[in-house]
Amino acid sequence: MSDTVDGGEGAPPTVDAAQRAAALAAKLRGNEAYKKKDLDTAWGEYTTAVSLDPTDMTFVSNLAAVQFERKDYPACVAECQRALQVGREHRADFKLMAKAWARLGNAAKRLGQLDTAKMAFEKALTEHRTPDYRTSLSEIESLIKKKNEQDYINPELAEEEKQAGNACFKSGDFSGAVKRYSEAIRRNPSDSKIYSNRAACYTKLMSFDLALKDCEKAIELDPQFIKAFLRKAMVHKGMGQTSKAQATYEKALELDPNCTEAMEGYRSCAMQSHTDPEEVRKRAMNDPEVQRILNDPAMRMILEQMQSDPNAIQDHLKNPAIAEKFMKLREAGLIQVAYK
Incomplete structure (x- = not known):
């Protein structure tokens, strides 16, 4: 993403008019060079502007923009921090402060420093609430959540939790088994068997909507997993959806024409669909x-x-x-x- 330079506002009275005019002229020359991607020239002009008027944060912020375009993100972060310091000391406009925080957030994001980026976008929003800053913060929060989930994955611990869930299931503690299987899924979300096991618990607890969701996830992960189809059929039967159960048994038979449970389930559904409820x-x-x-x-x-x-x-x-x-x-x- 290309960054943009700042326009600047009025100068504090500590800088005389001649210095201010020269600083603004250097900034304008820097802007023209920046637009042409002549970053070295832009850097020189913005540096001149800062030396002439060190009280205007926009000149420093523009240096940060150059470093961002150079992909020197650590230097960009440092320049943003300097710009923010200048802005605090000279009471800069809140929109300029927000823009510097957002630029810092974007640089930190490129560095993979997600917590720093999140803090920066939160600061930007406290200065000036815009849809762009809100979107940027949401994206960072999603990245942090995804990273945390990835860091939490541990197949070995997942297997331990699955075995503990199996023990709970065998003892009839279905709620306890759900907790264990749920933890196993967080530790290894790509294991179709854990979803299938949790579906069995939900079926026992008659939470058919949750059981169906787990069966479908297990099938998504492993389309050849016949046990997931059998459990899905049982869930449909529990919901009173005989025709759907029959169709699911049929899919199981496509995977294994000799599956006894699928054949019996299919026949049972066929008979039930033609049987008087009384x-x-x-x-x-x-x-x-x-x-x-x-x-x-x-x-x-x-x-x-x-x-x-x-x-x-x-x-x-x-x-x-x-x-x-x-x-x-x-x-x-x-x-x-x-x-x-």
Whole structure:
């Protein structure tokens, strides 16, 4: 990005008129040379202007612009700091101060000094709020966030967190497993298996929207990952989207025509789509396990609570035993869970 030189304002009374006029003439000659990319001449003229009138920060700021064009960013930062010092001492216009801070921010950005750049653009905004400065600050904040995320990546620690998540999952602590898998993802966001594992947790917790998002991310990272397709199909079934589940099983079969789980899931969806919902309910009520769950006073109370407060289910699902019972009732087609 090409920098621009400053125009300058009125001079303080400590500089006589002749000096001021000569300084402005040198600045104008410097501007003409700068526009022609004759940076050495511009540098000489701006240096002359500074020597004639050291109280005007714009002359020093223009030296910083030359250093920026030379790609000598450390020197640019130093000249910006000098310009800001002059500006503070002689109460320069806030717009000129903001421009010097922004130039310093751009130079620091080129040097990879993102924290310094962020501070500089924040200072520019305190002096003069413009859309350009706001955009520059947002870009720096995004770069800092991205850098922090990159610095946090550690596949070895990710594997440790994944194994800890697996242990939580096996013990029925699905909420704990989600926390572990989430940390593993932050440590290694390119591992499709971790997203798939977290999707399994969200499915157990009936957070189907989150489970679906993780399945899709796992598939994006590894389009051949058949387990992610199978889990995605289960999520669609949990949402009551039988046709989508069937289509997902079909995609899994394209990857592996001999996958038993995909074949059984596809057939189940095909049968369900042609089955009367009342027949599904009757079949479920004949299941001894379903009968035991529905006859459990605690479960009946929870189901009644769901009628008035559907969101209450999330608290109950933190209990692994209750979560398993809910899963059984859902798989039997007796309950539907609302999702966003």
